[in-house]
Amino acid sequence: PLSAGLIKACEVVRPLLLKDPGLRPLLILVTDGRGNVSLDGRPNSQATxxxxxxxxxxxxxxxxxxxxxxxxxxxxxxxxxxxxxATALGGPCLRIDDLRADDLVNVVSRLDPSHQSPRKDR
Incomplete structure (x- = not known):
């Protein structure tokens, strides 16, 4: 359930953000992007x-x-x-078939708050 997983990820980091407002979590979502179960728990063709x-x-x-x-x-x-x-979340999308360890390191380095953020204003 993709939607539920996204929400759960934010529920996990929310208490950390309350405890440390300066924290800037990096969440990594591994997915094919195809939702198959909606938030109500039923299989649904509109889940994506x-x-x-x-x-x-x-x-x-x-x-x-x-x-x-x-x-x-x-x-x-x-x-x-x-x-x-990825576009909706404001982050990059990397294909697993093309991914090398240094690619992920470079992406994380670009997302480091001490560097210029690649996120666009919304």
Whole structure:
């Protein structure tokens, strides 16, 4: 359940942000971007659209940085929904097939608060 996972991630970091307002968590979402269960717990063909709506709401919180790792199988139909979710969250989307350890290190370095943030104003 993609939407529920996004919400749960924020529920996990919320107490940390209350405890330390200067904290800037980096959340890494590993997904193919295809939602299949809606927030009400039922299988739903609109679950992906729901996940993008949830991501759009969560992406407004500039204290959070997101990186999406796209696991969509390149041999199948490419829907690029993980990229849509990354855009909604305001973070980069990296294809797992192309990912090397130094790629992720570079992304994290760019997201470090002491560097210029790649996030765009919303």
């Amino acid at each position: 659209d729901e996940a993008i709506r949830v991501a759009t709401k969560l992406g407004v919180d500039t204290r959070l940085s997101w990186v999406v790792i796209d696991t969509e199988d390149p041999r199948g139909i490419q829907l690029s929904r993980a990229r849509d979710i």
